[in-house]
Amino acid sequence: MSEVVTNAKLRLVKVPGLAKPAALITLDNGLDHTKPNTFGPLGLASLSKAVDEAHAADPAFIAVTGKPYIFCVGADLTSFSTLTGRDQVVEIGQLGHQVFAKLRTSQIPTFAFINGAAMGGGLEVALHCHYRTLSSGAAALALPEVGLGLIPGWGGSQLLPNLVGILPAVQVIVQNPLMQNKMLKPKQAFEMGIADKLLDPADFLEQSLAWAASVVSGQTSVQREEVDKSEMWDAILSFAKAELDKRLHGAVPSANRALELLALAKDGLHFDEEVQALADLAMTPELQNGLYAFDLVQRRAKKPVGAPSPALAADVTKVGIVGAGLMAAQIGLLFLRRLEVPVVLTDLDQERVDKGVKYVLDEIDKQVAKKRLLPGKAAKMRGLISGSVDKAGFADAELVVEAVFEELSVKKKVWAEVEKIVSSEAILATNTSSLSITAMAADLKHPERVVGLHFFNPVAIMPLLEIVRGERTSDVALATAFSVGKKLGKSCVLVKDAPAFVANRVFARFLGQIWSAVDSGTPFEVADRALDPLGMPMRPSEFLSLVGPGVGAHVGKIMHDAYPDRFPLSPNMEIIAKSGLPILVDSEINPELLQQLKVGDSPLTEEQVRDNALKALAEEITIMLDEGVVAERADVDLCMIVGGGWPFHLGGITPYLKQHGYLN
Incomplete structure (x- = not known):
């Protein structure tokens, strides 16, 4: 698919109080706000040309803003997904850095007027500017790349920690993307220090121009807190790494790579390493899974398949x-x-x-x-x-x-x-x-x-x-x-209309294998951690604690009544539900509960439990599709992503099962 080009439109604007005009660059792909601005090679070339022409005009300052409601939401993922070689990724990574550097290294003051949504490369181009204003009406700000299987590749991993400090940077670059792509609200971004001035949406451009004029004229002094680069920087990253390992067990390569880049940022701007990391990750299955999941959430979820005409x-x-x-x-x-x-x-x-x-x-x-x-x-x-x-x-x-x-x-x-x-x-x-x-x-x-x-x-x-x-x-x-x-x-x-519909049915079959393993004699702790390599948001014990053992047993009974051959009743699930005891105590499986379980003498290894669970999933999803419970595999994936917290890096469930040989 060809690039939807975001053009950078330059105009000179007279600003009261300044002898020289300001150079205002507006990012605009020519479409309405439902089709956000993105950067591909042609869009980057347009911005490069506009910045060069702005410098040639010798303005009082240069400012970049977006079309109504949208600043820019980053790289053109459609064209990005067509890249086939590592060298191509390196090339587009370096191109973005070369263009954005013209704003960062400019001798003329540069400003980003963030008038709307700013994500990924959109937020990164703003970070390269010397100063930033932000509309309180902007939809969201984010660096979501880690959740897609990438890292911020146009400066975000280096510039953000050096602007706001390591702790907020870890939150924005690593934690938020892994929490179902959590975004920042404008007030949060401002309080972090991402923006220098928070302004009302009404007359945002006029207010931004006036504020920028006050900065370049010396009337306004922008104060920023000094970033702490003591040993606390390393301690925070060490803690974040430990938490990631505990939760994801190495299943999300982009998260660990992002932490490595954040560590490098302590002693300078390591843009070359950032580009190399981007190129490495772009060639992984996790990226393709992430792009697929992103497309489901952004497109299919907004245009449900099979929905009748809204006019009815x-x-x-x-x-x-x-x-x-x-x-x-x-x-x-x-x-x-x-x-x-x-x-x-x-x-x-x-x-x-x-x-x-x-x-x-x-x-x-x-x-x-x-x-x-x-x-x-x-x-x-x-x-x-x-x-x-x-x-x-x-x-x-x-x-x-x-x-x-x-x-x-x-x-x-x-x-x-x-x-x-x-x-x-x-x-x-x-x-x-x-x-x-x-x-x-x-x-x-x-x-x-x-x-x-x-x-x-x-x-x-x-x-x-x-x-x-x-x-x-x-x-x-x-x-x-x-x-x-x-x-x-x-x-x-x-x-x-089928028993437990989609999400609960999939989870019931999936988790049923965990209880079957426990019933057969597998230690609860072994069965509980068997799914760790998938990088799921929580272990079975945590999930059952969240929904409640009673609910789990109830759904299990309904599924058993409907499909007794595939959903056997678990004696230990019943014991857990009737005991009234908490499953977890201090994040560990309750030893008192373990004493009440009745187990067999045929324990399984973690690998066997995981293999059985994935085989069962593949079988159940195939049956559901044959029964017409949903239209396509994509609907199962969408349900599991937005209803079950299935990680983006797995791309839903069916791509993962296909990549590992469980589905054709």
């Missing part, structure tokens, strides 16, 4: 929530924040209703205290939430979501009651994690309006929303579910 979606101006427990309250809060429509919680008694409403109100207050929510919007949200023991409050709701106990008979009873109250057009959505949508709707007069909205816990944080189509679910109900999911900011995946 019903307008939702009021939402009913059946249940007022923690999950239901979290769902209600999300609807309040994103849709800003009335939300009514119901439950069996007033005490539960009051507790659910209080949770929502307390969370609103917390967001205000953290300045993540404006007081005006908070007041509006408080006025939109209500609770009742009477479902009559749902009468004029276009959407009712149930989040009650995970028992089919209970859910069927709820829908029978709700159907008598709501209009015949109202959409009924269940948050079931594993039960049949078709069976749930079977006795209703209008089963076609029932759809699954499977949220993941915690609701506000987990991006995945599995949208489940029952056998009789209508296109209107489905389109409404996708429309609502998009407004809620979720990555939506269409799934067939």
